[in-house]
Amino acid sequence: xxxxxxxxxxxxxxxxxxxIKVLRGLSVEFCAGEVTGLIGPNGxxxxxxxxxxxxxxxxxxxxxxxxxxxxxGLSPASRASRGVxxxxxxxxxxxxxxxxxxxxxxxxxxxHAGWLDALLPLSRGRRxxxxxxxxxxxxxxSLGLADARDLFPQQLPPGMQRLVEIARAIVGKPxxxxxxxxxxxxxxxxxxxxxxxxxxxxxxxxxxxxVEHDMDLVMSLCDRIYVINFGExxxxxxxEAVRRNENVVSIYLGSDDD
Numbered sequence: 001x002x003x004x005x006x007x008x009x010x011x012x013x014x015x016x017x018x019x020i021k022v023l024r025g026l027s028v029e030f031c032a033g034e035v036t037g038l039i040g041p042n043g044x045x046x047x048x049x050x051x052x053x054x055x056x057x058x059x060x061x062x063x064x065x066x067x068x069x070x071x072x073g074l075s076p077a078s079r080a081s082r083g084v085x086x087x088x089x090x091x092x093x094x095x096x097x098x099x100x101x102x103x104x105x106x107x108x109x110x111x112h113a114g115w116l117d118a119l120l121p122l123s124r125g126r127r128x129x130x131x132x133x134x135x136x137x138x139x140x141x142s143l144g145l146a147d148a149r150d151l152f153p154q155q156l157p158p159g160m161q162r163l164v165e166i167a168r169a170i171v172g173k174p175x176x177x178x179x180x181x182x183x184x185x186x187x188x189x190x191x192x193x194x195x196x197x198x199x200x201x202x203x204x205x206x207x208x209x210x211v212e213h214d215m216d217l218v219m220s221l222c223d224r225i226y227v228i229n230f231g232e233x234x235x236x237x238x239x240e241a242v243r244r245n246e247n248v249v250s251i252y253l254g255s256d257d258d
Contacts, residue, residue: 006031006032006067007032007066007207008029008053008064008207009027009028009066010027010028010029010053010063011027011065012025012027012061013025013026013028013049013052013059013061014026014061015045015048015231021231022045022048022231023049023059025062026045026049026233027233030207032205032206033203033204034208035208035209035210035221035222035223036208036222036223036225037209037212037218037222037225038050038209038210038211039212039215039225039227040228040229040234041229044228045228045230046228047180047211048231049228050086050178050180050211052064053084054076054085055071055075055078055079058073066176066207071084080174082175083174083176084174084175084178085169085172085174085176086169086178087165087166087177087179087180087182089181090184091158091161091164091165091185092165093153094153095152095153097152098149098151099140099149099150099151099152099153100133100136100140100149100150101136102153103136103139103171104132104133104171105168106139106168107132107135135172136167136171137149138171139167139168139170142167142200142201143163143197144197145163145164145167148160148164157190158186158190159193162183162185162186162190166179166182174206176209177206177207177208177209178209178211179209179210179211181211181212181213182194182198191217195217195220195221198210198221219242222239224236225237225238225239225242227248229251234247
């Protein structure tokens with residue numbers, strides 16, 4: 001299949017809260033083999049769009065498909081079972097689980113027994129622990145975190161905690177990876193490391209979409225960038241075209257993201 005047809009698409013998405021229009025017939029296409037950025041000023045609708053794509057919000061109008069299959073009406077868990085996963089602006093790791101156990105949580109959709117069953121002795125899921133643990137260790141190693149597997153999240157600096165969350169997102173080998181402000185709270189060095197990590201994760205079979213306020217990261221990493229404002233697409237194109245767009249420069253690139 002042509003990888004341009006393997007895409008997460010939203011067509012004419014409309015979302016309102018209490019009569020306030022958040023998304024106004026917005027259409028987007030995120031293709032496999034590309035890293036796509038999503039930028040815009042505070043309140044533009046970026047996170048609301050993510051929530052529609054992942055099933056956290058059900059839009060009042062429009063349609064969402066992945067690989068030609070409709071996702072409309074499906075819960076976040078059902079969409080995750082089809083390979084659509086996301087990270088969040090705030091790192092949410094369980095402090096009572098080790099790093100490797102936190103990553104194993106990302107495999108819940110891949111096994112009949114849940115991740116918690118696999119951690120409990122003598123449970124029916126115990127037999128799956130080896131497979132899950134091996135997959136989690138492999139994901140951690142791919143991000144340079146193999147030595148942190150037995151630590152607890154609070155023992156790691158913010159940049160490494162963010163990588164653990166990304167490892168949890170990729171351990172199940174998703175088809176779509178939606179990253180909501182992955183550089184939030186990171187210093188310059190950690191952001192540079194994160195950018196390199198995301199480049200390694202990118203692959204011809206993966207749809208990767210990033211909402212991010214760090215324009216250096218977006219411009220250096222993304223193949224295409226959507227700019228949205230007031231719930232509408234203002235422009236979409238390669239980084240240099242977006243960078244040269246006078247409206248984008250004056251209105252968006254100097255703004256804080258939501």
